[in-house]
Amino acid sequence: MTRTDPHTLRLDFPVHLGAEPAEPVTGPTAFCVLASSSSGNCSVLIHGEGLLRRVTLIDCGLSPRRTRLLLARMGLDFSVIDDILVTHLDGDHFYAGWTKALPRHTWLHMHRKHLKRAVNAGVPMGRVTAFEEPFTLRCGVHVRPTVLTHDAWGVVAFRLDIRGVSLGYATDLGRASPPLIKAMKGVDVLAIESNYCRRMQIDSDRPEELKERIMGGYGHLSNEECAAACRKIEPREHVVLLHLSRQCNSPDTAKGHHAGAGYRLTVADPEWPMEPIVLDRA
Numbered sequence: 001m002t003r004t005d006p007h008t009l010r011l012d013f014p015v016h017l018g019a020e021p022a023e024p025v026t027g028p029t030a031f032c033v034l035a036s037s038s039s040g041n042c043s044v045l046i047h048g049e050g051l052l053r054r055v056t057l058i059d060c061g062l063s064p065r066r067t068r069l070l071l072a073r074m075g076l077d078f079s080v081i082d083d084i085l086v087t088h089l090d091g092d093h094f095y096a097g098w099t100k101a102l103p104r105h106t107w108l109h110m111h112r113k114h115l116k117r118a119v120n121a122g123v124p125m126g127r128v129t130a131f132e133e134p135f136t137l138r139c140g141v142h143v144r145p146t147v148l149t150h151d152a153w154g155v156v157a158f159r160l161d162i163r164g165v166s167l168g169y170a171t172d173l174g175r176a177s178p179p180l181i182k183a184m185k186g187v188d189v190l191a192i193e194s195n196y197c198r199r200m201q202i203d204s205d206r207p208e209e210l211k212e213r214i215m216g217g218y219g220h221l222s223n224e225e226c227a228a229a230c231r232k233i234e235p236r237e238h239v240v241l242l243h244l245s246r247q248c249n250s251p252d253t254a255k256g257h258h259a260g261a262g263y264r265l266t267v268a269d270p271e272w273p274m275e276p277i278v279l280d281r282a
Contacts, residue, residue, distance in 0.1 A: 027048040031045055031191070031277045035268070036243050037246060039092065041062075041093050044074075045057075045279075047139045047141075054080050055082065056082060056085065058085045058169055059085070061093040064097050073273065074273060078103060082105065082137075083109060083138065084106060084107070085109050085143065086108060086156075088153060088155040088172065093172070108123065108129070110131075113153065117153060133145075143158055144183065146180065149173070149218055150174050150219070157173070159183055159184060162279050167191070169192075170193065173192075173221045174220070176221060176232075181233055187236070189235065190233060190239050191268075192221070192229065192241065192242060193221045194227075194241040195249065197248055197253050220243070226254075226257070230258065238265075239261070240268055241267045244268070255267060
């Protein structure tokens, strides 16, 4: 049999092209990174107020148990997760335990090119909606995906439009390519990977092949590359730095590359939720 690019293989199973419609959630929306590092990445959009709050996750790279605990610290129950946007299926962005722990009404949204890998990982296809073009979540948030370079399968960056406010989310980028800059240009809030300090990476005792994978344009974004991307994207209000390496980076090192920038800066913690950012216009 002739070898075929796995991204172009014909799918042999039905895939949902959209979740059931629902009334958009009213009230404010807030963005919070629950935790972000090579040990696991998960962010949350919190829609609405009080007992009517609903949740969208961006990646589910923490265990379901840990996610439940972190949500509980914010006064949120596991059952309010309506949707999960999946950037890619590496273990620190999609924890394997989620294949059996999804709340009954929760939908996974992933790019069509990732579906074959999802099947191999045991993801329940009856809970997946596949996308290639922009789409709208049941809560009313409009999602514009962009496929970017990362390892063999690529990664999806998301631009989310929430009642007049835009949030960009981009991680595991490999490089800050023109499609990334174009997709994220002028967002109000930008959550972007700042994985490693180049000097610390080179001087580390990591295997050379690992260094090459990380720095070779298909792995992760350095502090320097992240800051250069931010200067081109020109986020209006706030930048959140994601996925810092514990061995080859530090919060102060990453922040130093953004000195004098005209936006607020937050570094996501590897263990604990950050202070939520309210996304709605006053």
